[in-house]
Amino acid sequence: CDYQDQLIAGFSKVCEKCKVTPGSVCAVFGLGAVGLAAVMGCKNAGASRIFAVDINEQKFEKAKVFGATDFLNPKAYNKPISEVLAEMTNGGVDFSLECVGNTEVMRTALESCVKGWGVSILVGYTDVDFSARPIQLISGKTWKGTLLGGKPAVVSDYMTGKIKLDDFITHKMDLEQTNDEKVLTFFPPYLTAFDAY
Numbered sequence: 001c002d003y004q005d006q007l008i009a010g011f012s013k014v015c016e017k018c019k020v021t022p023g024s025v026c027a028v029f030g031l032g033a034v035g036l037a038a039v040m041g042c043k044n045a046g047a048s049r050i051f052a053v054d055i056n057e058q059k060f061e062k063a064k065v066f067g068a069t070d071f072l073n074p075k076a077y078n079k080p081i082s083e084v085l086a087e088m089t090n091g092g093v094d095f096s097l098e099c100v101g102n103t104e105v106m107r108t109a110l111e112s113c114v115k116g117w118g119v120s121i122l123v124g125y126t127d128v129d130f131s132a133r134p135i136q137l138i139s140g141k142t143w144k145g146t147l148l149g150g151k152p153a154v155v156s157d158y159m160t161g162k163i164k165l166d167d168f169i170t171h172k173m174d175l176e177q178t179n180d181e182k183v184l185t186f187f188p189p190y191l192t193a194f195d196a197y
């Protein structure tokens with residue numbers, strides 16, 4: 001299986017690094033396996049509202065399963081999604097998680113946080129320079145990044161049913177099928193489990 005990195009990055013980081021607080025308002029940008037795990041982490045942390053943001057609206061249904069409450073496609077608005085979020089939340093979200101790996105989205109996620117105490121965390125990876133206006137941090141927001149996470153906690157959370165690992169699996173296949181790209185062409189997977197039996 002290849003889901004451990006995404007799950008750990010998305011889920012355990014919400015718990016350990018972002019420290020989402022009960023009752024808080026969160027926004028998760030990007031709803032691949034990492035983003036869905038982040039949504040689940042926000043839900044488990046007790047967030048009262050979780051915005052799921054993706055340019056692919058097909059991702060919204062699964063995000064709802066993991067606990068998202070509101071769904072936004074940035075392409076559906078003629079203004080920045082940070083402004084839309086500010087209007088919908090009376091100033092911005094308490095926590096935002098960038099799970100795309102796109103510097104523009106990273107900037108947007110920071111801008112979507114509320115002034116004073118908003119925390120934005122970079123989970124998506126890219127190796128190019130990025131920027132933001134200094135006022136974003138001067139106004140009291142925090143910008144963090146994270147790499148992987150604590151596997152033991154994730155394993156025990158799965159064993160106790162705290163996390164929905166099985167809901168990440170979209171396809172199962174024999175090992176012989178793993179080189180057949182056509183299998184996954186029509187159904188972009190969140191995760192794929194390889195049946196070794």
Ligand SMILES: NC(=O)c1ccc[n+]([C@@H]2O[C@H](COP(=O)([O-])OP(=O)(O)OC[C@H]3O[C@@H](n4cnc5c(N)ncnc54)[C@H](O)[C@@H]3O)[C@@H](O)[C@H]2O)c1
Pocket residue numbers: 005006009029030031032033034035053054055056059074099100101102105122123124125126146147148149190
């Ligand atoms: N920090 C870590 O430890 C860690 C671990 C694993 C993966 N990652 C990184 O996390 C990122 C996400 O991984 P994944 O496997 O979930 O990727 P993915 O490609 O499956 O999902 C990305 C999602 O982002 C959406 N998206 C693309 N552009 C967007 C935009 N402009 N606005 C909103 N949504 C947009 C896509 O539609 C897709 O649903 C990657 O950059 C990956 O390298 C980081």
